[in-house]
Amino acid sequence: MLLIRGGDVIDQSGRRRADVLIDGDRIVAVGIGLQVGSGASVLDADGAVTCPGFVDLHTHLRQPGNEEAETVETGSRAGALGGYTALVAMPNTSPATDSVAMVRQVRQWGEAAGLADVHPAATITAGRSGEQLADLAALYADGVRVFTDDGNEVADAALMRAALELARQLPGAVIAQHAECAALVAAGHLNEGPVAQALGLVGRPGTAEEITVARDLALVALVGGNVRYHVLHASVAATVELIRRAKAAGLAVSVEVTPQHLTLTDACCSGADPTFKVNPPLRREEDLLALRDALRDGVIDAVATDHAPHTPDTKARPFASAPPGMLGLETALAVVVGRAGIPLERAIAALSWQPARIAGLSEHGRPIAPGEPANICVIDPNRRWEVIADRLASKSHNTPFAHWTVTGKVRHTVLRGTPTVIDEVAQR
Ligand SMILES: [Zn+2]
CATH class of the missing domain: 3.20.20.140 (Metal-dependent hydrolases)
Structure with a gap:
């Protein structure tokens, strides 16, 4: 089980405060104050937004x-x-x-x-x-x-x-x-x-x-x-x-x-x-x-x-x-x-x-709701950071935004229930 705890959810049905619970590759519960056992992983979404x-x-x-x-x-x-x-x-x-x-x-x-x-x-x-x-x-x-x-x-x-x-x-x-x-x-x-x-x-x-x-x-x-x-x-x-x-x-x-x-x-x-x-x-x-x-x-x-x-x-x-x-x-x-x-x-x-x-991807861009595939990201809209070209994960560095200080960053990404990014760090 994976719990995304704190923050707001934004999806097709609007914005509301909610935690998101994932089991395997699916969302199983969405709501306030969701509880999990000690074996579960928790991703902190405090001050952040959870979205498809x-x-x-x-x-x-x-x-x-x-x-x-x-x-x-x-x-x-x-x-x-x-x-x-x-x-x-x-x-x-x-x-x-x-x-x-x-x-x-x-x-x-x-x-x-x-x-x-x-x-x-x-x-x-x-x-x-x-x-x-x-x-x-x-x-x-x-x-x-x-x-x-x-x-x-x-x-x-x-x-x-x-x-x-x-x-x-x-x-x-x-x-x-x-x-x-x-x-x-x-x-x-x-x-x-x-x-x-x-x-x-x-x-x-x-x-x-x-x-x-x-x-x-x-x-x-x-x-x-x-x-x-x-x-x-x-x-x-x-x-x-x-x-x-x-x-x-x-x-x-x-x-x-x-x-x-x-x-x-x-x-x-x-x-x-x-x-x-x-x-x-x-x-x-x-x-x-x-x-x-x-x-x-x-x-x-x-x-x-x-x-x-x-x-x-x-x-x-x-x-x-x-x-x-x-x-x-x-x-x-x-x-x-x-x-x-x-x-x-x-x-x-x-x-x-x-x-x-547009791309006909039925497993992505789905609402944050029970039964839906857990393809999710958690973003911190207020996080300020500087774009440093050679610290990007891409093999190349040709960003036109180098040295810009920008606001808004992805905190976690979850692909079919498995985190690919946790706290701004890629997991593999
Ligand atoms: Zn083109």
Whole structure:
């Protein structure tokens, strides 16, 4: 038996004072003043909040192919420390995760690490080449629900239409797009605008995102049948408006935003520090504010990290040749709540049950109630801490939040009844 004692519970049914008792992999009791025998373990939640474990829709675990930057194990450890009990692993590995055999391999690494449930997403196109579809039906039959060529847009409209038509036949499958019109961003390195101009670098216009989202939404309407479509890492105000209208029209669409797009702008790139290079790029203040509003009012469904580890030597290259991407798993909660000012209840929804629903994960993001799986995190919303890049559990150190003093930290994480983090320390 494991008792989480003290603090408040926050889940789909609101906030209340309660202890949580776990037996095996399930919650067995929720209430005030729960008692246990001397053999039970107790996790202290005094002054903290107990909530469903977080679910990241967008994690780059880098295995296979770039194990110097991250492995399933190190990324899962970073996830557990960030309060995550489930990670959707992006398939832009090397080789790309586009087959049942590869999906099973990534899952198996996740099980061996035992720090989070790793759910591989698979590519939309074979080899992520953008030329022909992967075997989506076979991947779906093996349990894959999220399909994406993330890193690249699926540029070919006919191929995108075919992917949506196939997904329409597979209940719960979602086609997730890296929405940046490939032709418009091909040579770009950061947001198109005065900062790019001052650096003498080619930009990636926000319009590239707007064009792809608008095109895809038109395809979603054309395909019909409640096919599910998801916009990865929205970065511009125009995307928010397109999604708002599509939802009002009844389309089954969803959208995520990253902590970095809620807190950083392209002004961060003015010193040409590649730590701030990411795709889609950091945008303008007005985009950031529109994204915050949309997350608060529910147009944006989920916060996803786009955790993208890169080795120090690759990130030390000049801006134009450094790879895009930033770490995110261990800092997401603090950045979203403590810096972007998203109310705690809203942030937890966007970090937990809403992404679980999008990814079709029935064992995560569940209410804190008897009979439910014990995938839980306990967070201290008032805990102040400094982000120190080389003390993060990730194998890489490319966080844009280094030296920030932030508020809000994960105290404990529990995966199927077993603590993966106790008092801010990973248990394996
Ligand atoms: Zn992407």
